[in-house]
Amino acid sequence: MSQPRFALGQSVRIAAVTPPVHHRVPAYAKGQVGEIVRVCGEHGLPEAYIRGDGRPFERLYRVRLAQSALWPDYRGGAADTLDIEIFEPWLEPAE
């Protein structure tokens, strides 16, 4: 297992890209900034499985996004959040 690049509580930005293959980052999350709330294990990247067994595996994280930032017309509490699983190559530090 390789060392995780990001730590709990760190602020990260999800890449706003659309590779021309199957990938599992929904459009609403692309370009968003969130906080690492769980450092998960290493798993096969969905876009790497089309060429084989998904290796080398990549670190997975749970990233927490603010609903008010996701949807300009969001109706609900200011503290409402959405947690999503994002692989390390999709993340950059955000400041």
Add this chain to the structure above:
Amino acid sequence: MSSDHPTDHGHHHDHDHARTFQPDLSEPVGDAALIGLALRDLLLERGVYTAEEERATIARMAGANPGNGARIVARAWTDPAFKARLLDNGTEAIKELGYDLSPLEFTVLENDERVHNVVVCTLCSCYPRALLGQSPAWYKSKNYRARIVREPRAVLAEFGVALPDSVEVRVHDSTAELRYMILPQRPAGSEDLDEAALAALVTRDSLIGTQRDLTPKDPAAH
């Protein structure tokens, strides 16, 4: 599918899967279903797995049901140390009760006074099926998948869950290798119940998060 699709698709059915495969559906109806069956035939012919292994896997998955999740919840309610292990690493904790979802990461999210959790898979219909059985039809619907991320409070209200703004709504989009289950709050008035009786209070929807409050059953009703 075309009506003249030959039933003998170019090879002899003299190997074991021809005798063991009994489809649940009458006939595959689309190209994707036909490709799936063709792939299955090839995997069996190559010996990647056997027809008996397939049958056993289907039987095991068909036997999964929300009662497994209810058992885990009841244990967490009665054993604080187990609950701590469950929230920290669900994959390892449920092995203590004989369940194994690895390499998927089983992830349990706790509801409390201030937080309500709800699970969705916006991209398809990921669900801890091997543990909880088939997901409900609405969980797979585009309506639920699109709206629960965008207007969770409105969708929850349609399920009968009305939440004040002071309760944080936390939506969990199951996009990769984690599978989620909610740990609902233990209902008031359930102090005297044993683990089995507690498990009987837990509903499927409360494990997904579209139900918040559980109610102790009235003993007089039995």
